[in-house]
Amino acid sequence: MDKKAKKRLDVINKKLQTLRPRLAGSREQADDLDELKQLEDEIAKLEAEAVALKASK
Numbered sequence: 821m822d823k824k825a826k827k828r829l830d831v832i833n834k835k836l837q838t839l840r841p842r843l844a845g846s847r848e849q850a851d852d853l854d855e856l857k858q859l860e861d862e863i864a865k866l867e868a869e870a871v872a873l874k875a876s877k
Contacts, residue, residue, distance in 0.1 A: 821873070821874075821876065825873050825876065828869075828873060829870060829873050829874070832866050832869060832870045832873075833870070835866055836863065836866055836867070836870075839859060839862060839863050839866070840863065842859055843856070843859040843860065843863060846859055
């Protein structure tokens with residue numbers, strides 16, 4: 821894995837650390853379904869990108 825991919829993976833992991841608690845809080849409140857869907861989509865996209873970066877070792 822090159823330096824750029826490692827840096828991108830670090831950024832993705834940091835974003836996921838902030839998004840997951842927000843998603844949990846959004847699920848508890850469930851007053852804005854659009855926000856819930858947006859958070860789920862963003863997390864799924866970032867996780868897919870992380871898997872792709874790890875596979876490209």
